[in-house]
Structure formats: C-alpha cells, structure tokens
Amino acid sequence: MKADPAVQRRLLDLAEIDAELTRLAHRRRTLPEHAQLTEAAAAVQAGKDRLVAAETAAGDLDRDIHRIEHDVEGVRARIRRDEQLLAGTGVGAKQAADLQHELQTLARRQAVLEDEQLEVMERREALGVDLEHSRGVLAEAEQTMSEIAERRDAALADLDAATAGRGRERSAMLGEIPGEVLAVYERRREHGNAGAAALRERRCGACRLELDRTFLSQLRAAPADELVHCEECGTILVRTTESGL
Template identity: 75%
Template sequence: MKADPAVQRRLLDLAEVDGELARLAHRRRTLPEHAELTAAEEAVRAGKDKLVEVETAAGDLDRDIRRIERDVEGVRARTERDNQMLASSGIGAKQATDLQHELETLARRQGVLEDEQLEVMEQREAVGVDVEHSRGVLAAAEQELSAITERRDNALADIDASEAGRRRAREEVVATIPADVLAVYERRREQRGTGAALLVARRCQACRLELDRTAIAELKAAPADELVHCEECGVILVRTEGSGL
C-alpha cells in the first residue's frame, strides 16, 4: 500500500496520541484509590457490624436492668405490704410468724437482686464505653471513605479531562490520514496494541528489536511511499534519515 511519507509521519503522531490514551486508561484502572476504597469500605462494614454487636449487647443489658428493677420494686412493694400487715393489730401469732419469715425471704431476695443489678449495671457501663468507641471508629472509617472517594473522583475527573483533550487531538490527526491507510493502522493497533512506530538505527521502537540484514535490505529497496511493517511485531514502520538504512 502506498502512503506519502508525510502521511506516514502523521501515523507517528496518531500512535503517540493513542499511547497517551492507553496510558490514561491504564491509570484509570490502576488508581491506588481503587484499592484504598475497597479497604475503606470493608472498614466501614466492619465498623457497622461491630457497632450493631455492641449496641445489641447494650440493649440486652438494658432489658435485664429494667427486669431486675421491676423485680426489686415488686419485692419492695411486697415487703412494705407485709410490714404494714405485721404492724397492724388483730393478727395472730402464726400469721405474724409467717409474715416475719416471708420478710426475711424477701430481704434475701432483694439482696440477691440488688447484687445482680449492680453487676449488670457495671457490665452495661463497660459496654457503653464499647458503644462509644465503636461509634468513633465507625465515624473515622466513614470519614476516611469519604476522603478517599473524593480523591478518587478528583483523579477520575483529571483523567476524563485529559482523555477528552487527547481524543480531540486524535480526531484532528485522523482527519489528515487517508481512510485506507488509517484502516491498516487501526488493524495493526488492534492486533498489536501499537499501530505505527519509528525505525531508529535499524531498531523498531515498538518491539525494541533490531531488524536482521534481510529485513533491512527489503526496507532499503522499498520506495519511500511504500507502507512497510516490522517483521518482528507487525506494526507500520516509519522510516527517516535516522533509520540506519
């Protein structure tokens, strides 16, 4: 295929723009914020799970405290009633003895309940500290996630802007290249990742390999307007005075 040497040189401009676009795409895929976001999201999930765990434990203890308080109030009410009955006139000796025995039992029961209440309240206080700590950890994790998300979004916005500029530049270059030559370039780029490269000192700048004598002889013999390819990687080779031919 024939292509004016000036058109061939524009293929190098196109290859440079495509290389920049490829690097931007690679940067987009490999932003460190992607991995940081994954870790930050996991930290938030773990923080939420831990907070639910300690808040559940706190709720269970709160229910225990309320139950014990109801039991204590019940014992106190029963004790007050028995004391009133014991202090009233007209009760027999046996009833007084039974009431006294019940009061002793109620006193022991109240003591057990109050000890249990104290123990549960101490547990609740400790869990309360865990709840506040977990809330702080979760808040910090969410703040870190927000900061990383903002950095990621800013980085992507920069890449978007750079890509937009490079695509405009690509359109400008493509407009100067004949359709048939461009089609060959695009096929090579799709197959090899690079469509065209400069030949410098008998070395292809795409695969970085030095061509053998047979290939060099063929390139020397090819007219300047002939579209030639690297025998090693297949890209279009653009020849200049520095190609060593």
C-alpha cells in the first residue's frame, strides 16, 4: 500500500496521541485513590459495625437498668405498705411477726437489687465512654473517606480533561489521513499493538527489536511512499532520518 511520507509521519503523531490516551486510561484505572477508597470504605463499615454493637449493648443495659429500677420501686412500695400495717392498730402478734419477717426479706431483696443496679450502671457508664470513642472513630473514618473521594474526583476530572483534549486532537488528525491507511493502522491497534512506530537506529519503535540485515536491505530498497511493516510485530514502520538505513 502506498502512503505519502508526510502521511506516514502523521501516523506517528497519531500513535503518540493514542499512546497518551492509553496511558491516561491506565492511570484512570490505577489511581491510588481507588484502593485507598476501598480501604477507607471498609474502615467506615467496621466503624459502623462497632458502633451498632456498642449501641445494642447500651440499649440492653438501659433496659436492664429500667427493669431493676422497676423491681426496686416494687420492693420499696411493699416495704412502705408493710411498715404502714405495722404502725397501724389491730395487728395481731402473728401478723406482726409475719410482717417483720417479710420486711427483712424485702430489705435483703432491695440490697441485692441495688447492688445489681449499681453494677449495671457502672457497666453502662463504661460503655458510654466506648460509645463516644466508637462515634469518634467512625467520624474520623468517614472524614478520611470523604477526603480520599475528593482527591479521586479531582484526579479523575484532570484525567477526563486531558483525555477530552487529546481526543479532540485525534479527531482533527483523522481527517488528514486517507481512509485506507487509517484502516490498516486501526487493524494493528485492534491486535493490541501500536498502530505505527518509528524505525530508529534499526530498531522497531514498537517491539524494540533490532531488525535483521536482510529485512533492513528490503526497507532500503522500498520506495519512500511504500507502507512497510515490522517483520516481528507487524506495526507500521515509519522511516525517518534516524532509521539508520
């Protein structure tokens, strides 16, 4: 296939743009913020899990405290009632003895409940400190994740702008290259190769291999407007003054 040497040199410009677009796409995929954001999200979720566990435990203790308070109030009410009965008239000796026995039992029950209440309240107070710590850890993790997301978004915006700019350059350049030449170039790129590369110091600019003498002799004999390909990787080879032919 024939292609004017000037067109071939434009293929090198196009290949440079495509290489830059590939690098930009790779940078977009491999931004460190992606992995950092995944780690930060995991830290936030772990913080939420710890906070939920602490809040659940606190709720259980609050219910225990309420239950014990209710039980203590019930015992105190029974004590007040028995004391009122003892203080009243018409209480026989046996009933008085029974009331005294019940008051002793109620006093012991009240003491047990109050000890239990004190223990649970101390546990609840300690858990309150843990709750505040868990909230602080979660808030810090969420702030970190927000900051990473902002950095990622800013980096993506810069990459998008650079990609859009190079894309516009590419679109403008396509009009300068004949369709059949462009088709050959694009077919090479579909196979994961560079579409075109300079032959520099007897090496292919795409695969970096030094070409053998026989093939180099063929290149020397080929007309300047002949579209030639690397015998190793198939990339369009563009001959320049630096080719070493």
